Amino acid sequence: MAMNCxxxxxxFAGVGGFRIGLERSNEHHQDATFDVxxxxxxxxxxxxxxxxxxxxxxFGSDHHTNQDISEVKIDxxxxxxxxxxxxxxxxxxxxxxxxxxxxxxxxxxxxxWSIHRILSxxxxxxxxxxxxxxxxxxxxxxxxxGRDFAIMLKSLDELGYAVxxxxxxxxxxxxxxxxRRVFFLAFHSSTELYKKLQNNDKESWIRNDGIIAExxxxxxxxxxxxxxxxxxxxxxxxxxxxxxxxxxxxxNTGVFIDxxxxxxxxxxxxxxxxxxxxxxxxxxxxxxxxxxEKTQLPKWxxxxxxxxxxxxxxxxxxxxxxxxxxTFPDALDNASRTIITGEGGxxxxxxxxxxxxxxxxxxxxxxxxxxLNMFPDDHTKLxxxxxxxxxxxxxxxxxxxxxxxxxxxLLQRASS
Numbered sequence: 001m002a003m004n005c006x007x008x009x010x011x012f013a014g015v016g017g018f019r020i021g022l023e024r025s026n027e028h029h030q031d032a033t034f035d036v037x038x039x040x041x042x043x044x045x046x047x048x049x050x051x052x053x054x055x056x057x058x059f060g061s062d063h064h065t066n067q068d069i070s071e072v073k074i075d076x077x078x079x080x081x082x083x084x085x086x087x088x089x090x091x092x093x094x095x096x097x098x099x100x101x102x103x104x105x106x107x108x109x110x111x112x113w114s115i116h117r118i119l120s121x122x123x124x125x126x127x128x129x130x131x132x133x134x135x136x137x138x139x140x141x142x143x144x145x146g147r148d149f150a151i152m153l154k155s156l157d158e159l160g161y162a163v164x165x166x167x168x169x170x171x172x173x174x175x176x177x178x179x180r181r182v183f184f185l186a187f188h189s190s191t192e193l194y195k196k197l198q199n200n201d202k203e204s205w206i207r208n209d210g211i212i213a214e215x216x217x218x219x220x221x222x223x224x225x226x227x228x229x230x231x232x233x234x235x236x237x238x239x240x241x242x243x244x245x246x247x248x249x250x251x252n253t254g255v256f257i258d259x260x261x262x263x264x265x266x267x268x269x270x271x272x273x274x275x276x277x278x279x280x281x282x283x284x285x286x287x288x289x290x291x292x293e294k295t296q297l298p299k300w301x302x303x304x305x306x307x308x309x310x311x312x313x314x315x316x317x318x319x320x321x322x323x324x325x326x327t328f329p330d331a332l333d334n335a336s337r338t339i340i341t342g343e344g345g346x347x348x349x350x351x352x353x354x355x356x357x358x359x360x361x362x363x364x365x366x367x368x369x370x371x372l373n374m375f376p377d378d379h380t381k382l383x384x385x386x387x388x389x390x391x392x393x394x395x396x397x398x399x400x401x402x403x404x405x406x407x408x409x410l411l412q413r414a415s416s
Contacts, residue, residue, distance in 0.1 A: 021403025344391025
């Protein structure tokens with residue numbers, strides 16, 4: 001083991017994107033390392049746990065669990081320094097309950113509260129959290145813009161954590177996919193990073209001094225830092241935060257400490273190499289199943305094209321429907337559009353990627369989809385796993401390069 005070992009627990013592990021990114025971070029350091037000591041992956045809606053099968057095939061079954069995280073006993077999870085995961089975006093609202101001695105409980109089945117339960121019940125709390133979610137988290141739900149994020153921040157505050165966040169579009173930093181996600185780091189009050197953030201000018205932290213700012217530089221524009229506090233209890237936040245507000249008070253970048261929010265709208269700054277969709281295409285021959293049959297082409301063209309038409313709903317109501325055209329086939333000299341879970345399978349679709357090759361139009365292969373998320377080639381290839389399922393995994397995954405860059409700076413700062 002390295003001199004400085006940060007023990008990691010990976011939740012909602014999927015096929016291991018966070019782990020790949022962190023293990024790549026290790027390669028940049030000689031005297032510090034991330035070591036995944038426990039992982040969990042559970043897909044509630046499927047009998048066969050395909051993602052967990054891939055995870056075990058790549059990383060081994062030791063210390064990996066495949067059960068509903070809300071039912072895992074906390075004392076079976078080893079003590080760890082950092083908890084990571086890309087947890088599904090759900091409705092986070094809290095409710096009062098007499099059965100709960102603390103008077104608070106999250107909605108049943110909402111995975112944020114599974115993270116919260118680990119942080120609450122662990123005697124030795126993890127020093128760091130490194131989490132990912134869809135950027136919609138900052139502005140949901142529609143009736144109380146930003147409430148869900150406010151609940152998360154306040155619940156972390158009560159557990160002794162400060163938070164920094166950024167919405168990152170991977171393509172704006174030269175990565176091959178336009179995938180916009182919110183990444184956030186939390187530091188426990190026992191850590192040097194917490195103290196540094198507490199004593200630092202918050203605007204400087206957002207612009208230059210923070211871990212995310214170092215990993216992903218921003219344009220140094222003079223934009224206002226907005227400040228507000230979140231001091232109410234969780235039930236009050238749940239019921240009344242930004243009630244009927246048209247916009248979320250949370251901008252794409254920010255920090256939260258001691259109940260105070262500092263947030264700003266920032267823009268990416270990148271001057272290095274750019275990887276485009278054309279750069280990830282396989283060089284050799286591609287299986288026939290990925291090519292679009294000529295008979296299917298009109299359906300693809302219709303779905304990708306602009307529309308203005310009258311449609312009828314299931315109850316007979318007529319309505320006007322309009323949408324713009326999609327680039328068809330996809331441009332090879334730009335980063336790809338966001339991969340979605342329905343990317344696989346031969347059926348025509350508005351959202352699947354289609355590329356033009358010498359042989360004709362075709363969909364993307366599983367390896368190409370893996371490359372768009374910066375996974376190793378054939379990471380998800382396993383007996384019994386269909387190409388459609390492999391595409392589904394990548395629609396759910398994150399861009400590994402983002403984790404690698406943030407992880408590398410965190411490793412450097414945490415071990416210095």
